[in-house]
Amino acid sequence: MNHQAEAILYDGKSSVPQNITIRLNKNRHSFTFETAAISKNEWFIKDVIFETYDGGFQIQFQGEDAIEIIKIVDVAFINHVTVFRKENGHENWYEQLINYGFKMHMVLALIIFALIGLTYIYVIPWFGEKSVAIIPESYDDKLGSTFVEQSLLFSEVDSDKTKSLNAFAKELQLNNTNPLHFIYVNEDVVNAFALPNGTIVVYSGIVNKMKNYDELVALLGHESAHVNERHSMKMLCRNLSGYIFISAILGDANGVMAIIGDNVNSLQSLSFSRKFEEEADMKGFQIVTQNKVDPKGMSNLFKRLESNGSMSIPQFLSSHPITKERIKYINARNINKNYTIQENAKLKKLFLKMKQ
Incomplete structure (x- = not known):
């Protein structure tokens, strides 16, 4: 009809x-x-x-x-x-x-909100991390230098032990493509951190926890890996990914750098992702064995810091969360002894000098 x-x-x-x-x-x-x-x-x-x-x-x-x-x-x-x-x-x-009913509209709304949430949590931080590619490495130097000037102004830098620390590092092959600089700070802080410009700051508090020079080699290897892989810049970009995402979409590379520069003070407190920590562990382990140093020093250091953190969490643990999985990973690598250990008297002497 x-x-x-x-x-x-x-x-x-x-x-x-x-x-x-x-x-x-x-x-x-x-x-x-x-x-x-x-x-x-x-x-x-x-x-x-x-x-x-x-x-x-x-x-x-x-x-x-x-x-x-x-x-x-x-x-x-x-x-x-x-x-x-x-x-x-x-x-x-x-x-x-x-024409769908109210229930279907609610379901669709929840799906949309979920997609927005997942995009915010996973996609935009990933984009922020990848945006490091548009930032020239020369800016890493500027950023790290600015942080050193601002944050270590009132710190007690021990010049003699800084010389010993640099001499210690000079004996090692750290697989760096850019220069590394080491600073020894006399503070009872269990911490060490790496800056984008290759500056690695080590506090007396963490050195005093060590029992052997192989632990210091492990620490420097780990921090050097963070520098070599630009982890600080990547994490900073992840944390600021929302702002960087907008600037990058607009093609404003200078805007990206300005945002990062305004947040330079957050470099020391960056908490690295599990992926970055695992990468630094792997690269650090390679550095330790490459220098014929006992890699057990890495697991010993982690165990010492983990046990120390049971009463009050050291700063090193807050920015470099040490999990049992990471310790197991290092121990598993130790079992496969495809490396040679050779006692290094010079490293031992320099380590003891910093312990004094």
């Missing part, structure tokens, strides 16, 4: 609307009507655009010379057309979405 209704046609050519009778042809899935100029017009449902408005709806068709519009207010005809379109898959995705 076909249905019909009285409607108004705007043919896009004349400013005068025309009264017509429009019919729904269910067999051909089309609308038909007559005008004074053309005895029969036929618009296929798949070719027209449906829009609702107060009091009715309209269908729009792109003719040869102009856009033609038919406005319909007959409620019964509108209902027939609506049901027919729904039953025969003529509704667009937006109309189908509108």
Whole structure:
């Protein structure tokens, strides 16, 4: 059964609307009507655009010379057309979405919020980390130097032990492509950290916890790996990823650097991701064995710091979280003894000098 209704046609050519009778042809899935100029017009449902408005709806068709519009207010005809379109898959995705019930709308809203949350937690930080590629390494030097000037101004730098620490590091192959600089600070702080410019700060508090020079080699190897892999810059970019994301999208590399520069003071308190810590452990282990130093020093240092953290968490543990999994990883590498250990009297002497 076909249905019909009285409607108004705007043919896009004349400013005068025309009264017509429009019919729904269910067999051909089309609308038909007559005008004074053309005895029969036929618009296929798949070719027209449906829009609702107060009091009715309209269908729009792109003719040869102009856009033609038919406005319909007959409620019964509108209902027939609506049901027919729904039953025969003529509704667009937006109309189908509108027709879903409240529960489905809530589910879709939750899915959208979940996607936004996952994007914020995982995608944008990943993008922030990858944005390090657009930051020249020369900026690492500037950033690290600024931090040293601001943060170590009131620290007690021990010049003699700094010389010993640099002499100690000079005896090692640390696999660095850029120069490394070492600073020894006399503070009872169990901490050490690496800056983007290759400066590695070691506090007397962590050296005093060590029993053997192989532990200091492990520490320097670990921190050097952070420098070599630009972990500080990557974590800083991850933490500031929201701001950096917008600046990078706008192609504002200077904006990225300005954001990072404004947050230079957060370098010391960066908490490295598990991925970065595992990478630094692996690279650090390679440095230790490459220098023919006993790699047990690395696991011994980690165990010592872990046990020390049971009463009050050292700063080193807050920025370099030591997990049992990491200790197990080092111990597992120790089992596969594909390395040579050779006592180094010079390293031992320099280590003892720093312990005095």
